[in-house]
Amino acid sequence: MQFTWRYMDELIGKGLSLDVLGQFFWYMAVTLVPMSLPLAVLLASLITFGNMGEQLELLSMKAAGVPLIRIMRPILIVVIMVTGTSFYFQNFTSPQAQISMQTLLFSMKQAQPAVEIPEGVFYNEIPDLNLYVQRKNAETGMLYQVIIYKTDQGFDKAQIVLADSGRLEMSEDKLHLKLDLWSGTQSEAWQQGGVSAMGSIKLPFDRETFNYKQVIIDFDSNFALMDKNMLNNMPQAKNMRQIETSVDSIESSLDSIGQRFYDDVKLRWYRVPNLSEQQTKSLARMKAVPFDTLLSSMSPDRLQTAKTRAAGDIRSIRSELEWKSVMSGEGDSNIRRHWKEWHQKMTLSLACLFFFFVGAPLGAIIRKGGLGLPAVISVLIFIFYYIIDTSGMKMARDGSWNMIYGMWISSAVLIPFGVFLTYKSNKDSVMFNSELYAAFFRQLLGLRSSRHINRKEVIINETNYDRLPAEIDRLREGCHEYAQAANLMSAPNYFHIFFRHTTDSRVEKLGEQMDKIVEELSNSREPQVLAETNRLPIIYAHAHISPFTSREANMAAGIFFPVGLILWARIWRFRLRLLRDLRQIEKTCMRLNLIINTLNKPEQAVTEEAEETLPTHKKHRRREWAIAIIVILLAFAGGWYTYRHFRNNRPDKPIKTKKTIPTSIPENSSGRTLPMPKPLKQS
Incomplete structure (x- = not known):
């Protein structure tokens, strides 16, 4: 489904027939078989041994002295056959299916879309033509208010057609479109003196008025399958022997290209001439001159010219090396893709065997059959495996990891996990006993x-x-x-x-x-x-x-x-x-x-003894309650006293003073006492 939705936008609207779509889905299903077989083996083994454990069949066989390894032996033979079948399928059948599917997919992408003219927008799916229809009649197939921009002769000679109505039909051989137009005009700009019609200069144009006009448009709607030989160089389309041969040829080609690059650089930039034996001996007898001495012997103009020339040579060398590094990088990437396919043919095949040693003992441990818990556990384990396998594959393909390490890391995780589960199941371990884990965490926490x-x-x-x-x-x-x-x-x-x-x-x-x-x-x-x-x-x-x-x-x-x-x-x-x-x-x-x-003892004796031997802890409890009540009362009293004291001594509280009204004014300088003036009445 993920693969289908990936290319759904490119397949819809192409008018593909059912046989083409059927071939596409068939080849797609065939290419997914190598990845689905490990999951199928895991789920089948887990359900099988889970049912046997749930029906107490495993318990009966173990009670009879039959170990789990011997119980697994017949099914193990079948799984080994499935592993061999998977390897054969990936090495011989899957490459041909990959070629057929990729060829069909590329041909489907290149197929012309079905003509479905929308209303009110320009339709540009027809090559060299833009078509606008304001309204159409679905029953009669008539188009109204038609505008056509034809650019088959270039944008400088674009033709504009306006028509009151029209009809679009496909020819019998499905190679052309027939467009019948009624009551319209056709305009075409003239090209004079090499002046572009898109410029600001107004150019004359040719205008034609017609009552009926038929336009023939090249439109090949037949489905054409491309040549399969064009995709033979894909790594997915080769078996292991072909991959080894291709890698050898690519490596030899890269070696020859590298040697040619080296010779070219040695002659062009390092300027190492081909000297004879006599010239080599005379050159060996010469004394080396310090570089600073050479620079001091040169004139300033000559030195500046040499520096400029050297800087230009460095830029040229750098750009050339960048281009050559891209070429060598593509070659190395192609080699890694080939080795990735070579290793994947073995890892996916052996995953069937490894998953059996995971699913069989796990089913014997959980003792649950059906499609409930086993399906959930198998999907979770496979997702974990798929994440590790995909991550390692991408790291190895990009060159970040070693190819063997990246492609086999998922198998390196499955092998010890399967051995551990098989050992525990053979020893009748209670790994999934919830009470043991609950006791462990209870003690830990x-x-x-x-x-x-x-x-x-x-x-x-x-x-x-x-x-x-x-x-x-x-x-x-x-x-x-x-x-x-x-x-x-x-x-x-x-x-x-x-x-x-x-x-x-x-x-x-x-x-x-x-x-x-x-x-x-x-x-x-x-x-x-x-x-x-x-x-x-x-x-x-x-x-x-x-x-x-x-x-x-x-x-x-x-x-x-x-x-x-x-x-x-x-x-x-x-x-x-x-x-x-x-x-x-x-x-x-x-x-x-x-x-x-x-x-x-009798009730009376017990009552007397209970009174005599009253447990001391009750007395202590009463004493503790009494002390607690006294402490609470004292705390309440202390808090209330503190609250009252704080309230009475607040710094922002106004001081209450006793108001005294004087009856007379003190004596003046003459020693006479003045009477109090009467208050004025407020108006």
Whole structure:
């Protein structure tokens, strides 16, 4: 489809027959067979072994002792035959199909388009003629208000035809167009004295008035197929032996051209004469003269003339070398295109075999058949292969990479990938188990996982409630002692983490002890016991000590400070999580003991014991709530006091003063007290 849309604009409107289009699509499909066979082998092998895995057929054969390699052997023989067929097809059939398709495509491009006169615009698809039609009648084929510009004799002798109506028809031999015109005029400018009619000088012209006129136009609408021998030199049209012969001839031709260039430059620019033996001996006896001495012996005019001549010679040499480099570059590019086709005939053939060793084990691993998941996976793998193959091919064709490296890089990627998948599938590896990847990323990112213990329908070993309280108390006391002794709230020591790797056996023992209790409690029939058991966290015994179990890996991570800093922060996070988990274990153990004691003793005794042995964590919780409430109240009071103090002492707040109205004016210089004047009334 991509190839079809690439040339669609050049094929539409040419009036091509169905047999020509059928040949074009047939040859196009034949040329695409070498690229489609690897994808077909990949998809077929993936679907086949996916169906066998989904129907448990592979499992049955492996249970009988048949390895995967032996299961793949019959299909491998078929794939080898397909690989050989692909190689034969590319070496013998595909070159002939390429010649036929390119010949047909070039002939279709050169075909004359079908005459379809539009309305209101000039139509220029007819050679040496521009036709304008204002209106046309599709039923009768009549054209109205016709304007014709004929330039078959050149633009200087252009003919202009105006007609009231006309009709355009094709001759029976499809070599000419007949244009019948009615009620019009024909004008043609005269050419006098070599003066162009396009100039500003007004020239006389010949005008003819007619009632009816017929114009015959040369227009070959027959489809003519070009000679196939014109395309025999294409690299795509040759087999491997012909490519080797062509490369040898091109290289010998380039060598002869290069030798001729060298001889020409040596004689023209370096001026190396052909000397006899006597002249060579006499020249050897001469003494060399310094270049500066020669320059000083020349007159200024002669020196300037020599410099000008040398500069002109340099420009001539440069332009000539640029032209010769283009010629040699085209020859080298032609050689690379030939070698590209030579290598591609083998890489595409072997890709069928390589894709089988990718698709068959991959189908056995995913165990999904049909056209759903296998089709998606095969298309993604093939796109990845196609990108690598196309990139390497273009780099090798342009000369950026070595030809062998560029053409075989896709195969170099497929081979180890296929070997790896075959090995994993033969060893019954669970590569595509989502739970394994989820557990890996959960551990890498430090995501918490919880327990999911459900009530069992059939219980063989009942839970021993008499022995469990003592074990739960030991677990709680061990967690409490470790939390106080380990000081998990503080930041870890960077040097100890990466350069003094140790193990924490106490956490491992606590984890093993808790797992035994969980295993015992999982056989309980009480929903409350199962609910409290699910609240017990899962402890990572080594995540709070060092990032890796290997000493060398820890030292390498510590040396690279940015990586070590991230891992150090991760370890601190796990230390804080371990502290929270230990506290959660203590609380859960207290609740479990309370529930178990409720199940073991009568209600009254349990009530008295519960009152006597009230868990201390509840008292601590009440104390913490009381302290938190007091702190909140104090913070609120302090904030309110600060707000009031700031509001009363704002610098922009006006100062309130008590207004006093004087009853008299102070004494004047004479010592008399003056009375207050009466305020004036406002008008």
